Amino acid sequence: MTRWFEDIEINKPIFLGSHKFSLEEIIEFNKQYDNQYFHIDPELAKYSHFGGIIASGWHTACVGQRKMVDMLFAEEERLIEEGKEPGVSGPSPGINNMTFRTPVRPGDEVSYQLTITSKRKSNSLPGWGLLFLEIKATNQDNKLVYRADIVGLSKLRDFKPNLKQKLALLLMKIPLFRNLFRKK
Amino acid sequence: MSANPITKDYSHFEDLHIGQVIDLGQTKVTKQMIVEFASKFDPFPFHLDEEYAKKSLLGGLCASGWHTAALAIKACLDNFPNKLASGGGLGFENIKWKKPLMVNDIIGGTVTISNMRRSASNPQWGIITLNFDVCNQRGETIMLMTLNNLVDVRNPSAKLEEA
Numbered sequence: 001m002t003r004w005f006e007d008i009e010i011n012k013p014i015f016l017g018s019h020k021f022s023l024e025e026i027i028e029f030n031k032q033y034d035n036q037y038f039h040i041d042p043e044l045a046k047y048s049h050f051g052g053i054i055a056s057g058w059h060t061a062c063v064g065q066r067k068m069v070d071m072l073f074a075e076e077e078r079l080i081e082e083g084k085e086p087g088v089s090g091p092s093p094g095i096n097n098m099t100f101r102t103p104v105r106p107g108d109e110v111s112y113q114l115t116i117t118s119k120r121k122s123n124s125l126p127g128w129g130l131l132f133l134e135i136k137a138t139n140q141d142n143k144l145v146y147r148a149d150i151v152g153l154s155k156l157r158d159f160k161p162n163l164k165q166k167l168a169l170l171l172m173k174i175p176l177f178r179n180l181f182r183k184k
Numbered sequence: 185m186s187a188n189p190i191t192k193d194y195s196h197f198e199d200l201h202i203g204q205v206i207d208l209g210q211t212k213v214t215k216q217m218i219v220e221f222a223s224k225f226d227p228f229p230f231h232l233d234e235e236y237a238k239k240s241l242l243g244g245l246c247a248s249g250w251h252t253a254a255l256a257i258k259a260c261l262d263n264f265p266n267k268l269a270s271g272g273g274l275g276f277e278n279i280k281w282k283k284p285l286m287v288n289d290i291i292g293g294t295v296t297i298s299n300m301r302r303s304a305s306n307p308q309w310g311i312i313t314l315n316f317d318v319c320n321q322r323g324e325t326i327m328l329m330t331l332n333n334l335v336d337v338r339n340p341s342a343k344l345e346e347a
Contacts, residue, residue, distance in 0.1 A: 033254035035261060036270055037190050047190050049271055057273050058257060062225040062250050069227055090241050091230065092249060092281065099275035125241075148276075153241075 002072040003079070004087035004157035005129035008116055016067035016112035016135075021055050023106035029059045050103055057100035060110065060146045064135050067112045090128060090153030098148035102139060109140045121156065126165040129154050188336065194269035196338040197300070197310030206295040208259040208318070213247055215287045221251040246284035252291065252327050253279065256318045260295050271309055271334030279329040285320065293319035298330070307340040 002008075023042065030039035034056035038048035045053040076086040104110060115134045122128045131152040137145050161169060222231030226248035229236040237245040247255075253276075261268070285291060299313035312335050318327040 033258045035258065036272075038272070044190055047188050054272075056257075057275070058250075058254055062254070065248075065250050066225045066227070073227075089228070091228070091284075094281060095279040096277055097275070098277070098279070100273060103272075128241075 002075050002087050002089050002154065005119065005121075005131075005154040006157050007087070008119060008131060008154060010116055010118060012115070014071060014114045016064070016071050016114055018109050018111040019063050019067065020109045021059075021063075021104055021106060023053065026053060026055045026059065026106055029062075030056050034058060052105060054103035054105055055108075057098075057146065060100065060104050060137060061098065061148065063110070064112045064137055064146065064148075068114055068133075068135070071114070087157065088155035090125075090155065092153065093130075093151050095151070096149045098146070100146055102143045102145045104139065104145050108145075110137050110145055111139075112137045119154075122153070125153070126161055126168060127156055127159040129156055188269070191267075191269035191336055194267040195265055195335075196269045197302070197312070197335050198338045199266070200297055200300060200312060200335070202297055202300055204297045206260060206263055206265070206297075208256060208291070208293045208295065209263050210290050210292045210321075211255055211259055212288065212290045213255065213285060215245065218245065218247045218251065218285075218287060221254070222248045226250055242284045244284075244286055246286050249279075249281040249327065252281070252285045252318060253316075253329060255291060256293070256295075256316050256327065256329075257331075259291070260314070260316070268333070269336035271336060274311070274332040274334065277330045277332070279327070281327050283320070283324055283326040285326055289326075290321040291318055291326070292321075293317045293325070302337065303334075308337055310335045310337050 027040055038045040038050050038054060039056050042053045072089055079086040113136050116131050117134050118132045120130055122130050131154055133150040133152055134147070135150060136147045139145050219232055222228070230240040230242050231246065231248050234245045294317050296315045296317070297312055298315045301311050303309035303311055312333055314331045314333060316327070316329045316331065317325055320326050
C-alpha cells in the first residue's frame with residue numbers, strides 16, 4: 001500500500017480526517033485497556049481533577065493510527081486507478097515524544113494531521129527505507145490534544161542488492177536465520 | 185488526607201519508591217483478540233490475514249504494536265499494588281517494538297518505577313516515570329516504553345524533596 005519510498009514527499013502536511021469520540025466508544029476502549037475510574041465511569045469521574053470522563057490518551061493515539069492506515073489504503077487505490085503500482089508499507093519500529101496535552105471528552109471532534117519530516121534508507125533492513133513522521137491531533141477548539149514522532153517503514157522501488165545483501169535476504173527466508181537477524 | 189474519595193486508599197506518591205517493580209502477570213493473546221483490535225485501529229494485512237502475514241517481514245500473524253502496548257497498560261493497572269491514585273498519563277517516550285507478538289503468545293514482564301518527583305507547579309501532584317519491559321513466554325523482550333504519569337500526593341503541604 002501507499003507510495004514507494006522514493007516517491008514519498010517530505011514536509012508536506014497530510015490531513016488524515018477527524019473523528020468524533022462518543023461516550024460509548026470511550027467506555028468500551030477503556031474497559032478493555034485503560035480501566036481507571038475517570039476513563040470508564042461518568043459519575044465517579046466527576047471526583048477527578050478532569051471533572052468528568054475523558055478518553056484514554058492511548059485511545060486518541062490508536063484512532064490516529066487508524067486514520068493513517070486508512071490514508072495509506074486510499075493512496076493505494078488512487079495509484080491503482082492511475083494504472084501505477086503501489087508501494088509496500090512495513091511495521092513501525094517505534095515511537096517517541098508522545099504527549100497528551102488536552103483531555104479528549106465525549107463529543108469532542110479530533111482532527112489528525114501527519115507530516116513526513118525526513119526519510120532515509122535503512123541500514124539494518126536491506127530494501128527498506130525509514131520514514132520519520134510527526135502526527136498531531138487537535139480538538140474542535142483547535143487545541144492540541146496529542147502529538148507523537150512515529151518511525152515508519154516503506155519498501156524501496158529501486159533496490160538493487162549487492163552480493164552480501166542478496167545472501168542476507170536469502171538467509172532471512174529461512175526462519176532460524178530470520179530470528180538471528182531480528183536480534184539486535 | 186486525600187480529598188478524592190475514590191482514590192483515598194489507592195497508592196499515593198508517598199507509598200511508592202524508585203526501583204519498585206510491578207509484575208505484569210500473564211495475558212494470553214488469541215487470534216481473535218489480535219484481529220478484533222487490528223480491524224478497529226491498525227488494519228494492515230499482516231495483523232489480519234494469516235497467509236499474507238506469513239510472507240511479510242514479520243513471518244506470521246502478529247498483534248499490532250498498539251495492541252501490545254494497550255495490553256501492557258491494562259496489565260500494569262490491574263497489577264498495581266492497591267491501584268494507583270493516578271491523575272492521568274502525560275505521555276510516552278522511547279516506545280520500541282523489538283519482536284512481534286504472535287498468535288497464542290503469553291505476554292508478561294515488568295514495570296519499574298525509574299524516577300519520581302514532585303510537580304513544581306502543583307504541590308498536589310507527583311510525577312512518576314514507569315519503564316515497561318514487556319516480554320513473551322520465552323522471557324524475550326518484545327516491547328519497551330516509558331510512561332510519565334501524574335499521581336496524587338497524600339500530603340501536599342509536605343516540603344518538596346530534592347528535585
